[in-house]
Amino acid sequence: MSLFxxxxxxxxxxNCYYIGNDTEAVLVDAGISCRETEKRMKRLGLEMDRVxxxxxxxxxxxxxxxxxxxxxxxxxxxxxTPLTFQHSRLNVGVHLVKQFTAxxxxxxxxxxxxxxxxxxxxxxxxxxxxxYNGLNVxxxxxxxxxxxxxxxxxxxxxxxFLEANYDDDMLESGRYxxxxxxxxxGNNGHLSNKQxxxxxxxxxxxxxxxxxxxxxxxxxxxxxxxxxxxxxxxxDTDVVVASRYKETPVYELTDLDCVEPVSAFQVTKPVQxxxx
Numbered sequence: 001m002s003l004f005x006x007x008x009x010x011x012x013x014x015n016c017y018y019i020g021n022d023t024e025a026v027l028v029d030a031g032i033s034c035r036e037t038e039k040r041m042k043r044l045g046l047e048m049d050r051v052x053x054x055x056x057x058x059x060x061x062x063x064x065x066x067x068x069x070x071x072x073x074x075x076x077x078x079x080x081t082p083l084t085f086q087h088s089r090l091n092v093g094v095h096l097v098k099q100f101t102a103x104x105x106x107x108x109x110x111x112x113x114x115x116x117x118x119x120x121x122x123x124x125x126x127x128x129x130x131x132y133n134g135l136n137v138x139x140x141x142x143x144x145x146x147x148x149x150x151x152x153x154x155x156x157x158x159x160x161f162l163e164a165n166y167d168d169d170m171l172e173s174g175r176y177x178x179x180x181x182x183x184x185x186g187n188n189g190h191l192s193n194k195q196x197x198x199x200x201x202x203x204x205x206x207x208x209x210x211x212x213x214x215x216x217x218x219x220x221x222x223x224x225x226x227x228x229x230x231x232x233x234x235x236d237t238d239v240v241v242a243s244r245y246k247e248t249p250v251y252e253l254t255d256l257d258c259v260e261p262v263s264a265f266q267v268t269k270p271v272q273x274x275x276x
Contacts, residue, residue, distance in 0.1 A: 001133045003253040005159060008032060008040045010141070010214040011244025014062050017161055018046060018250075019130045019137050024109035025050045027070075028128055028139045031062040034069035040247040048074060052108050055100070055115070056080040057142060058122035059088040071096050079106060079113070083124035102126060102149075116153050119144040121188040129153050135253055137161075141215045144188040146199045154203050159210040159253050161242060162200065164230075165190035166220035174220050190215065193226050201233055210251060212242040 004025070008016040014031035018041070025046070030037070041048060054076050057063055068091055071078045077098045080088070085097060100106050106113045110133075115126040120142045127150065129138045138157040143150060154160065171181055171192075184190050191199070200211065211234075213226045223241040230239045242248055 001255050003132050003135050003137060004250050005137055005253060006044055006046070006250045007161065007212055007214065007242035007248045008037060009244065009247065010161070010242035011216060011218065012062050013244055014065065015141065015215065016066070017139055020050055021110060021132050023050065024052045024111060026108055026111060026113060026130060027051055027054045029057055029063040030054050030067040030070050031065055033066045034073055037066055037070060044247055044250050046250065051076060053077045053079055055113060055128055056084060056088070057127060057139070058120060058125040059084050060122060064088050064090060068092055081124045081126065084122070087123045116149045118142070118150055119147050119188050121183065127153070129157060133255060135255060137253065143191050144186060146195065151199070151203050154199060155205050157205060158207055160208065161212045161214045162196050163191040163215045164193045164196040164213040164221070164226045165215050166192050166217045167222065167225050168192055168194060170222070171220040176219070184220070193221065193229050197229055197233065200230070204237070208237055210253065211237055211239045212248065213239065214242040216241065216244060218244060
């Protein structure tokens with residue numbers, strides 16, 4: 001009675017997250033190519049025929065660029081809001097386009113996918129909590145600031161992809177023009193390391209066992225900085241970085257509140273991997 005979880009890629013160059021059980025799975029966002037999605041899943045021992053649907057959080061290219069090819073090739077339903085679909089300009093067959101509504105769960109086999117609104121500079125942005133057998137996995141990325149929707153759903157999760165996009169000092173002193181710095185750090189931009197840590201400290205559930213620090217900026221953050229900041233406060237929660245260059249291992253979330261790395265659905269000893 002487990003959930004198997006992996007980041008296939010996380011960053012401004014593409015975002016795609018896999019959450020599933022033994023028989024069915026969903027992808028949250030499809031921001032890498034169909035071919036790259038297939039390659040990374042194969043390396044992890046994940047089978048495409050387990051994927052039953054793709055959920056799109058918003059219309060930015062790093063979340064949708066692989067959606068057309070992936071849904072067409074595998075005839076996967078694409079769950080997306082009407083406004084996001086309109087602004088995405090995706091060329092997806094009408095028979096594959098499905099609508100989701102905030103706080104109305106979508107049932108995919110034995111998985112339940114709950115969408116909720118968030119603050120981001122997109123037309124109709126949402127995040128998701130995927131549930132199975134009492135276990136909740138949240139995807140909390142591309143968030144300008146933690147609104148009440150984010151906070152309340154964050155509290156319910158056993159495992160979380162949590163955006164830690166930028167370090168305040170690196171962004172301030174970096175090469176980006178002022179208008180872009182303001183956009184990133186604004187209420188409709190992205191979460192900083194500090195904002196992510198504050199959300200974690202103030203609102204984590206007593207049963208959260210895993211955090212993937214996600215959507216790290218290539219120019220305005222460092223995996224080491226983000227991990228170092230969280231290390232002091234992690235306590236019993238495992239914290240890893242979701243890479244912008246390669247897939248993470250598959251992690252198994254069980255109803256015993258524990259998360260372990262697995263390979264091709266076989267439990268193994270933790271393996272030290274170079275993510276960056």
